[in-house]
Amino acid sequence: MTSHSITHEDEFRAGRELSLDHRKLGMWLFLASEVMFFGGLIGTFLHYKATVPSPESAELDTVLVGINTFILVTSSLMVVLGLDSIRRGNRRGLLTYLGLTALLGAVFLGGQGYEFVSLYGHGITLTSSVFGSSFFTLTGFHGLHVLIGVAWALLTLGKALRGKYSAEDHVGVEAFGLYWHFVDIVWIVLFTIIYLI
Amino acid sequence: MTSSSSPSTHVASRARQYVMVFVALAVITAIEIAMTQTSIPASLANVFFLAFSLAKATLVATFFMHLRDDSRIYTAIFLLPVVLVLAFSTLMLMSAGGH
């Protein structure tokens, strides 16, 4: 019926047989839930975009935010180049790219802050209209995710400084990267539905 | 497991691939911004914007998030909610004028 011949150290063997790392799997499952969370907010934004006229949306600065989009996309490149570095055992490369990621993330947040302030200056606020409510809530939650990402990047940077990652074990970097790229993808969608369409 | 701590030179760098994907993303973004400054009819432009958005998201997910190289299970886990959100968003657009 059953016999005993495997030790406890091999407890994730079933995952390895499926080419799954349990930490990456956990992160992907978390990201799936995040897709749905943003989906609820995106559905809300789109519903009101289609049903409530929003002349205020003419005040949106597409070029500025377009440049900001470019900055966020660049930061994703930084993350994956950092991962590429540590996969080859290049710790210094990882540190550099993580630092650049955090920096570009902060610049993105600065750009968003500038856009928000500018809109407030035009009387478009969180509570001024349905458009204001849905715009600031959607982009605000995204910005919050970027902020958490910047903090996470710095935490990962700190761990990298202490030598926690190597060519053989850097799942933590990969997990952070997955989160960061996800936040980038959300922005790609948001930029399109808010600023382009 | 090896215990080597020196750079593993036998693991090839994929930096070139990543940079190429980045260039594609940057070019598409530039085209998008440029299109907003022209007077292309909205209904036509919107089709392009949606297609570009899908393309960019797919590039990031496939190459930067390594869905292409990893287990199909990760892809399925990511794809299901994406499909659901697409369906939900479509329904929320259709409900225009529901009350």
Place this chain on the structure above:
Amino acid sequence: MTSESIAAKPVPAWRRYFGWSTDHKVIGLQYLVTSFFFFLVGGAMAGMIRTQLLAPDSTLVSAEAYNRLTTNHGSVMLFLWILPVLAGLGNYLIPLQIGARDMAFPRLNALSFWLLVPSGLLMLASFFVGAAEAGWTAYVPLSVAGPDGQTLWAISVVLLGTSSMMGSINFVTTIFTMRTAGMTFWRMPLFTWSMLATSILVLTATPVLTAGLVLIAMDRLVGTLFFSVSAGGDPILWQNLFWFYSHPAVYIMVLPAMGAISEIFPVFSRKPVFGYKMIAFSSLAISLLGLTVWAHHMFTSGMDPRLRVPYMISTMIIAVPTGVKIFSWLATIWGGKLRLDTPMLFALGFISMFLIGGITGVFLAAIPIDLHVHDTYFVVAHLHFVLFGGSVSGAYAALYYWYPKITGRRLDERLGKVHFAANFIGTNLAYLPMFLAGLLGMPRRVVNYDPRFTELNQLASLGAFLLAASVLPFLYNVIVSWVSGPKAGDNPWQAKTLEWKTTSPPPAHNFDMPPVVTEGPYDYGEAAQGSLTPSPSAAGD
């Protein structure tokens, strides 16, 4: 090959259960006890509701208090009893059933339980600042305008949802990556399969409710205009966000119960499960289809009329995998050597009562019928048959079945049968009259009603009081048996799933050596003997 020869670690001191533990068995038990407390709270509210409804013009409870009672009865039962008790069973059982030492993320697991505590406290605290009164469905704009307790209610539900999602991340990761050697997906117990199907729903549906609750909270706290009708806000948007979660939620609440009875039927009929793969696939089908039906709760809302028929069709389709399961269970027990112990009684009760609930669900799916009975007691009857007759029966079946494993003691069978009889009679007496009341036109959520419904309401209240009384033999049994019941041994039911191959209760590390699995979990009786090579195990048939 029993584990008695190997010294098992002693049962953790009771103190462990009140603190932070990363042991999934401790966490599981924390969930079970905490959720049962809230079952009693929700039940007390039901008692007040049914007392008020003994007479058509009773003034025992004010209209405002009545709305708060119905709102919180529903909310407590759904969010703080059924969801966590099933999550608790999943927590306790999944690692044991797949031969693992613990969950993939033990600290996340502890956190997911401890989020339940503030969630519950906030729901209770809401009564001090004016409890939520907009129904558990919290329709806008009423919920945006309501008393302060509504905000606490919203935060409570967000915390509960977060707890739920964390749990499911653990369940899915554990199931995919920590199955012991030889435990292929097709040798996994059906309870574990059901938790996998449930987790898909938890992860995809819960966040949408969270988004909606954030919008309500923001309207209430910072003055956003999401649901301000004069500004263009749309009440139907809330309904879509709410029901996108809350319909799958009912499958989250029933799939684990179905998984539990799938375990019980083969053991108590000494027969292999009929249609093991079909039951597993049906769980997944119910899960995925469950994401497509939500607007059947909105047929009378003024929703886009073009969408109503598609939702009716998708809703009716869900009856198919459910039917597959019911027929598979019946085929499992057919011709079996039935042992009518309490777990089996509750499992059999589940089938009959869930059938009534399910069939009336198909009635409700038909738009023309729904237009007449929406928001009447017909719906109240339907939902209680599936949730009480179904999920709660399943939960009781599971608790009676796994109690020996968790505590190392046997429950008293006579008290169990008394509990079952009172529960079965009480459920039918409480809820069958409500079908008739609804068809005759009695609306739900009303503090007073037309006198022509009086007898039906009195019958229902009688059934409800019987249900309240039925909890007493259960509680007494659980407590006294834990202290002085007969020792259970490793495998009192002679079952074949892995949790029964270790001690009762299991040691902290679950198995002294990770088991290696060489056969399916339900190969009972003569039908299976021919396919087995002789085994040294004495687990017995």
